[in-house]
Amino acid sequence: IQHGLQFDSPLEINSVDYETALQKLRATFVTLEINSELRGCIGMLKAIRPLVDDVAYNAFSAAFKDPRFPALAVDEFDTLDIHISILTPAQPFPVNDEEDLLSQLIPEQDGLILQDGPYQSTFLPSVWESLSTPADFLSHLKQKAGLNPNYWSDTITFQRYQTFSFGMPVRELALEKT
Numbered sequence: 001i002q003h004g005l006q007f008d009s010p011l012e013i014n015s016v017d018y019e020t021a022l023q024k025l026r027a028t029f030v031t032l033e034i035n036s037e038l039r040g041c042i043g044m045l046k047a048i049r050p051l052v053d054d055v056a057y058n059a060f061s062a063a064f065k066d067p068r069f070p071a072l073a074v075d076e077f078d079t080l081d082i083h084i085s086i087l088t089p090a091q092p093f094p095v096n097d098e099e100d101l102l103s104q105l106i107p108e109q110d111g112l113i114l115q116d117g118p119y120q121s122t123f124l125p126s127v128w129e130s131l132s133t134p135a136d137f138l139s140h141l142k143q144k145a146g147l148n149p150n151y152w153s154d155t156i157t158f159q160r161y162q163t164f165s166f167g168m169p170v171r172e173l174a175l176e177k178t
Helices: 002-007 053-063 073-079 098-104 125-128 134-144
Strands: 027-034 037-043 080-088 112-116 119-123 157-161 163-169
Touching: 002 053, 002 073, 027 053, 037 053, 037 073, 037 080, 053 080, 053 119, 073 080, 098 134, 112 134, 125 134, 125 163
Parallel strands: none
Antiparallel strands: 027 037, 027 080, 080 163, 112 119, 112 157
8 A cells, every 4th residue: 555655556566475375365355444434445256366466456456446435645544444354265155035044144254245147245244343133234235236125036146255354553553664
């Protein structure tokens, strides 16, 4: 993000310069907040890059390319809280109906991908902090996809995943500013 503020481009990462664990293909999301309010969130649902590359790319994208927000300004940097979520591979989550889905969702643990034709959306497990019941989680996920909160069809599908997440305020990071 600092590199993006200085050069208006993502930091180029050579993953072989990092330990083996960071070279593994992993999907990540980077979420930015200022004063506990969302400031940007971008990620991948499928692993297509080494972990270190994916985090760098998504951090830049969350700060400067999230279409819901203007590009991050220099004076916002020190107020950021950065949260990184590393996703497990998404697994099919077959359900018979909405009631079955709601009974199987595990609050605070499950991330969910909804898909029905051209409609798709996902919520990370961290969304449970603000939508604590399975019914709220699902209805908001449908709305995020552009569907009515009461929508259901025989063609709707779900995938479930978990995350390993961590984060901290930028002001607590020991980053050398140039």
